[in-house]
Amino acid sequence: MNNVEMLSVVDWLLEKGVVKTSDIEQAEAFHKKYGGRIEDILLSQGACAEDDVLSAKANIFDLPRLNKWLELKGESSVNEVSDTYGLNTRWWIEQAAFPLGELEGAIWVALKDVQDEFVASVLIKKTGKQVQLVIVGGHELRQLQGVFEESDPSVLQKNDPESLRDLATGAPIIHFVNDIIQRAIDAKGSDIHFESYRGIFRVRVRVDGVLHEIDRPGIKLQSAIISRLKLMANLDISEKRLPQDGSIRTRVSGKDLDIRVATTPGVAGESVVLRLLDRIDGVSNLADLNLFDDQMKTAKKLLSATSGIVLVTGPTGSGKTTSLYAFLNHLAGEDRKIITVEDPVEYQTAGITQIQVHSEIGLSFASILRSVLRQDPDIILIGEIRDRETAEIAVQAALTGHLVLTTLHTNDAPSSFVRLMDMGVENYLLATSVIGVLAQRLVRRNCPHCQGKDENAEISAKSLGFEKVRERWPELTANPEFTQGNGCEYCLGTGFRGRRSIFEMFEVNDDIRHVISTEPEKLGQLLERQKMRRLREDGLLRAAKGETTVAEVIRVAG
Numbered sequence: 001m002n003n004v005e006m007l008s009v010v011d012w013l014l015e016k017g018v019v020k021t022s023d024i025e026q027a028e029a030f031h032k033k034y035g036g037r038i039e040d041i042l043l044s045q046g047a048c049a050e051d052d053v054l055s056a057k058a059n060i061f062d063l064p065r066l067n068k069w070l071e072l073k074g075e076s077s078v079n080e081v082s083d084t085y086g087l088n089t090r091w092w093i094e095q096a097a098f099p100l101g102e103l104e105g106a107i108w109v110a111l112k113d114v115q116d117e118f119v120a121s122v123l124i125k126k127t128g129k130q131v132q133l134v135i136v137g138g139h140e141l142r143q144l145q146g147v148f149e150e151s152d153p154s155v156l157q158k159n160d161p162e163s164l165r166d167l168a169t170g171a172p173i174i175h176f177v178n179d180i181i182q183r184a185i186d187a188k189g190s191d192i193h194f195e196s197y198r199g200i201f202r203v204r205v206r207v208d209g210v211l212h213e214i215d216r217p218g219i220k221l222q223s224a225i226i227s228r229l230k231l232m233a234n235l236d237i238s239e240k241r242l243p244q245d246g247s248i249r250t251r252v253s254g255k256d257l258d259i260r261v262a263t264t265p266g267v268a269g270e271s272v273v274l275r276l277l278d279r280i281d282g283v284s285n286l287a288d289l290n291l292f293d294d295q296m297k298t299a300k301k302l303l304s305a306t307s308g309i310v311l312v313t314g315p316t317g318s319g320k321t322t323s324l325y326a327f328l329n330h331l332a333g334e335d336r337k338i339i340t341v342e343d344p345v346e347y348q349t350a351g352i353t354q355i356q357v358h359s360e361i362g363l364s365f366a367s368i369l370r371s372v373l374r375q376d377p378d379i380i381l382i383g384e385i386r387d388r389e390t391a392e393i394a395v396q397a398a399l400t401g402h403l404v405l406t407t408l409h410t411n412d413a414p415s416s417f418v419r420l421m422d423m424g425v426e427n428y429l430l431a432t433s434v435i436g437v438l439a440q441r442l443v444r445r446n447c448p449h450c451q452g453k454d455e456n457a458e459i460s461a462k463s464l465g466f467e468k469v470r471e472r473w474p475e476l477t478a479n480p481e482f483t484q485g486n487g488c489e490y491c492l493g494t495g496f497r498g499r500r501s502i503f504e505m506f507e508v509n510d511d512i513r514h515v516i517s518t519e520p521e522k523l524g525q526l527l528e529r530q531k532m533r534r535l536r537e538d539g540l541l542r543a544a545k546g547e548t549t550v551a552e553v554i555r556v557a558g
Contacts, residue, residue, distance in 0.1 A: 009039045012056040013048055023047035044174060046251035049182040050137050061114055063135045069100050069108055085127055095119050098136075098144040106130040112141050138175050139183070139215050173228045176217060178252075181259075183214055184276060185252050188498065190317075194229070195271040196222055208444045208499050209317070212492060222269055229272050233261040241265055247344065248274075260344060277346050284322055286330040290500060292476060292541070298436070298507055303327055306378075308435030309398045313410040319442045319501045320407045321346050324381060327405055328352065331379055339375060341368045342383035357383070365390040373397055382406035388424040395425060398433040412535065413439035413504050414524045417516055431508075431516040438505040441535055441556045443548045444496035447485035451495070451546070457482030460550045461540055469537050480544035500547060502539040502557065506532045 010027075013019045019042055027041040039053050058065050084092065084099055085107070092098060096112040097119045107123055111133050120131040136144070180203055184192050189205035196202070201222040203215040217225060227237045233246030248259040260275035291299060302310050310327070312320045325347050332338060332351055343357035343365070353375075355368055365382060366389040372380060373393075384407045385391045398404050410416045416437050421427055458466070461482065470477040485495025506512070506527060515526050533541075539553030 008060050009053065009056045010042070012060060013039070013042070013052060016052075016056075018052045019047050040175075043178065046178065049186065049252075050175070050179045051182075051186075054135055054137055057114055058135050061135075063114055063133055066110060066134055066136050066140050069103075069110075069134055072103060073101065085123060087122070087126075093145055096141060098141060100134060100144075102129075103132070106132045108132045108134055110134045110136045110141060110144055112136060112138065138172070138179050139217075142176070142215070142217050169228075169231070173221070173224050176221075177225065177228050177232070180215060181250070181257075181274070181276075182252055184274075185257070187212075187214075187492070190276060192274040192276070193271070194225060194273075196266070196268045198268065201225075201269075207492065208494070208496050209442060210444075210494070226263070226270050226272055229261060229274070230263065233259075235261070235263065240270055258346070258348075260346075284326045284329070286326050289323060289326050291503070292538075295503060295505060298505055299327075299438075300330075302436040302507060303330055303403075305403055305435055307398055307401045307403055309394055309404045309406065309433050311406060311408055311413075311416050311434060311437045313408045313413060313416045313437065313439045314441060315409060315411075317442070318440055319499075320440065321383075323438065323440060323501065324405055324407065325349065328379070328381060331403075336378040337376065338379045338381070339372050339377040340381035340383070341365055341372060342381070353377075366393055369393045369397070373400075373402075377402060379403045379405065384408070385420070385423075391420055391423050391425045395429050395433045398435075399429075410439070413437040413506060413532075414527055417520055417523060421520065427520055428517050431513040434508055436505065436507045438503055439535060440501045440503045441539075442499045443502055443539060443542065443552045443556050444494075445498045445500055445547055446483055446549065447488060447491035447495055447497040449490040449497070450486045450488035451483045452486055454482040454484040454549060457484070457543065457550045460554075461543065464536065464540060464550070464554070466540050466544070469540050472531055472537075473533070473541065476541050477544055481546045482543060482550065483546040484549045495549075496552070500542070502535055502542055502553070504533055504535045504538060506530070 010019075010024060014021070014024065023042060023045070024038070027038050027045060027047070030041050031038055039056070042048050043050060043053060054065065057063065083101070095118065098110040100108040100110055102108065107127065107129050109119060109123065109131055111119055114133050114135050120133060123129070123131050180192060184205045187205055187207050189207050191206040193204045193206070193211065194201075195204070196219065199219055201217060201219045202213055203217065204211045204213045230237045230244070232248045232250070235244045235246045242265065244263045246261045248261060250257050250259065258277040260277065261272065263270055263272050286299065312323050314320050328338060328340075328349065337353070338351075339353045339355065341355050341357065343359075345354045345356050348354065355372070357363060357365055357368065365384075365386065369380070369382065369390065370393065380397055380402055382390065382394055382404065385394060394404050394406055408416050408419055410419045417427070417430055417434070420430055458480065485491055485497070487493040487495045491497040511526060511530075512523065515523050535557040536553060539548070539557050540550070542548050543550045543553055
């Protein structure tokens with residue numbers, strides 16, 4: 001293939017709006033110095049996804065993709081090697097190709113680089129048959145060639161320590177990691193898990209709170225892939241016995257992305273988890289939380305206060321940070337000074353002073369907060385209250401005229417006071433400093449593309465006390481419409497796409513202050529009498545509006 005054809009791929013990407021002119025200029029500057037194909041450089045720079053390049057080549061060279069072969073021959077056709085045509089498995093691996101089989105007298109060959117005519121020419125000479133090239137992505141080819149490992153153990157490569165850095169900085173591993181991150185972003189994933197067990201190395205992505213396996217690169221690549229991730233996060237690739245934490249800043253499809261990296265040693269080898277944080281689109285505003293009117297009224301009243309503590313509670317991964325930043329976006333303005341103390345800083349926001357905790361050098365929540373109070377802030381966000389010292393400083397800040405937003409790990413809103421008292425904070429201080437509490441969980445949304453009426457949901461809802469919910473909030477349950485997703489290509493067959501929060505919240509009034517000061521164990525009973533909406537009840541209201549399912553509410557809120 002000549003340079004004109006190669007550039008036509010870039011032209012296609014530009015015409016479709018996949019890449020920008022500035023991306024191409026940057027890639028061409030790199031090309032002049034180091035060579036290589038422009039589309040490969042665009043991939044490595046994160047300007048586009050591998051699927052974009054494959055689509056371009058499939059259109060330009062009029063070639064089928066792997067799904068065409070699967071459509072004609074079925075999924076089982078790629079689970080074994082039908083014929084290697086006298087060529088050993090090592091040759092096929094070196095050529096980045098795989099013999100799919102024959103159809104209508106032609107040999108169909110999966111090939112990563114369809115601009116290389118060598119594989120086709122060799123097969124034509126050896127067999128005298130026509131060759132139909134099938135364009136595949138890196139992850140598709142790895143899954144196909146995984147069959148070779150079972151039939152020919154000699155294809156396994158040595159991963160000695162001296163070669164790890166070379167393997168980790170090689171183009172195949174770089175493209176693999178970039179491709180995995182891109183696929184996770186496309187699926188709207190929140191985490192990527194690289195894990196091994198029983199001789200298997202697999203990659204799973206958490207989408208809407210549920211893990212889905214997306215690749216099995218082979219155990220032989222485990223060390224190289226994990227080393228690549230460590231290099232990207234500036235971690236020690238030689239340290240495999242101790243956990244390590246780091247972060248990656250990269251660019252995927254033209255967007256900046258922050259990634260938190262955590263490695264953990266295991267009996268079957270290290271596992272790595274990547275937490276994906278979109279620096280541009282990750283932060284919501286108050287309206288995006290989609291609160292009911294009564295909840296919005298309470299939230300705005302709490303945020304209008306000039307002092308006091310607003311607690312957001314829930315387990316890890318329940319959306320607490322998203323809610324906190326929605327509150328900050330509502331409060332931000334030129335007339336206020338806002339300082340955050342976080343571990344880590346998940347969303348970088350203009351106009352706000354954000355401070356990263358570094359406990360290993362003595363920069364803890366408590367030590368930073370002492371300094372922050374001398375900076376004369378109006379609003380302070382504390383990423384999490386973990387100990388008595390941090391809790392006491394938060395109380396001190398609230399009592400001296402600061403609005404404090406913070407999180408706590410508890411199962412529900414009422415137990416937040418018990419948790420703080422267990423840390424050693426006096427109950428009378430909590431009664432005077434805490435002005436409101438919000439607990440939350442994340443439930444999966446019904447897929448808008450495939451949802452339909454759920455015939456059995458109302459019966460299940462009644463068993464959970466839906467009739468009581470209707471009595472208390474008739475305006476929110478006038479026309480219940482229970483639905484569920486049936487599964488489609490947009491939701492990976494799950495019936496769900498995206499997530500939303502369900503809440504329980506209350507404003508601390510005089511009655512609540514009295515109970516906290518005198519009989520804190522009776523707070524739950526008081527809130528029940530005051531008709532605070534619990535997590536399950538809020539979830540049932542969301543299910544009645546067709547936003548989620550009753551089963552999902554049970555799964556999340558019990």
